[in-house]
Amino acid sequence: MNYRIPTGTKDILPSEIYKWHFVENKIRDVMRRFNYAEIRTPMFEYTELFSRSIGESTDVVGKEMYTFLDKGNESLTLRPEMTASVMRAFIENSLGELQSLNKVYYIGPMFRQERPQKGRLRQFHQFGVECIGSQAPENDVETMAVALSIYEELGIKNLNFKINSVGCHTCRPRYREALVTFLENVKNDLSAESQKRLLTNPMRILDSKNEKDFQLTANAPLMNSYLCKECSAHFDKVQAMLQSMNIAFEIDGRLVRGLDYYTKTAYEIQSENLGSQNALGGGGRYDLLAESLGGKPTPAVGFAAGIERLIIVMEAEKLSFGEAPKPDVYFVVLGETALKAVLPLARQLRQLAFACEIGQNDRSLKAQMRDANRQNARYVVIIGENEVAQNQCAIKDMKSGEQKNCPLNELSVVLNGALKP
Ligand code: HAM
DSSP states (O other), X not given: OOOOOOTTOOOOOTTTXXXXXXXXXXXXXXXXXXXXXXXXXXXXXXXXXXXXXXXXXXXXIIIIOOEEEOTTOOEEEEOSOSHHHHHHHHHHTTHHHHOXXXXXXXXXEEEOOOOOBTTBOSEEEEEEEEEESOOOHHHHHHHHHHHHHHHHHHTOOOEEEEEEEOOOTTTHXXXXXXXXXXXXXXXXXXXXHHXXXXXXXXXXXXXXXXXXXXXXXXXXXXXXXXXXXXHHHHHHHHHHHHHHTTOOOEEOTTOOOSOTTOEEEEEEEEEGXXXXXXXXXXXXXXXXXXXXXXXXXXXEEEEEEEHHHHHHHHXXXXXXXXXXXXOSEEEEEESHHHHHHHHHHHHHHHHTTOOEEEOOTTSOHHHHHHHHHHTTOSEEEEEEHHHHHTTEEEEEETTTOOEEEEEGGGHHHHHHHHHOO
């Protein structure tokens, strides 16, 4: 074969798509119950939207974006995430003028040129929500509850739900100063990556996966002891609300997240079944993003979560994805005359909402029966030249193995009674 799939991408094959449908149906159902409406934005945006929103010094913007010049010499980027796109759409369509609170969700592919490994792809899928227009802590908690409800209802166990506050423009500069002073003392022993970050994004050093960095920063000052009054009160309320809803959480003062737009609340949901890429999803508040993109000041909060990672965890926990779809009726067709009789019958059954498959007329009875079995058909209807001549067919119940004859013109009534979609 001359062609292979691009590195870090995956085909989702017909045999596994039912898992995706199952998960997506659950996501849409939970979104409906929390009253979030779907939004779809383009797969690519002008590059500056992402560099502005996510931050020049982040890995996503610095290393991972799929950026290209189109034929009109415009710099475009395949979306690495949706928060920036949603905020762009919110501002551009003046959604804030229609209602004070806009609650939207999305499901779709994102693109980041990362080093592929388990749970890390270059084209991956996220679902997420953005709740735009309020600074109330109940909205932070609502977005968390959406994510946790989806995992809970899918049956996922052993989740670690971590929350933190990353402060705001009032309190963060003072913290940053204290952190940099601390890090300067251990600077020469930090990993090369962290030494670079000391200049660009020192808070990310707390998030370093390097074991030595982790030890060196064990006693580093943490943001939550530097929060201003407002951020501190907000964080307290978030915790109290989570407690009132019986949602277990852990405060992780080192949780900083990899995107620059966060203010106040940051959170992550992790699973032990994921290995080093342990984040199922993450989010937080981003009260300054609208303004930085030229909109009116509009507080907002949201999260996004990886669907591939969710499926990995569900498989590891041996959870059910429901049943793969299967034909209700499989017509075993023997000969041209039989085919002529089957075509209108199948049409009628499909109109009645039954899933029908018509076997390949040029294959033997045995081969078609084998195929019906492989496809897990519920009933097989066998029609050959003799059956047509006698206006009959044979119906085989594939569960019980029982077979009986039935007049052709009564087939839909008999199946309707037996199957009731
Ligand atoms: P993020 O933490 O960059 O946040 O991504 C969210 C989730 O997407 C991750 O926890 C992970 O499950 C999944 N993910 C990210 N990169 C990959 C990858 N290369 N392969 C597979 N899965 C991946 C955001 O994207 C923010 N926009 C979340 C947000 C929404 N914050 C506020 N609103």
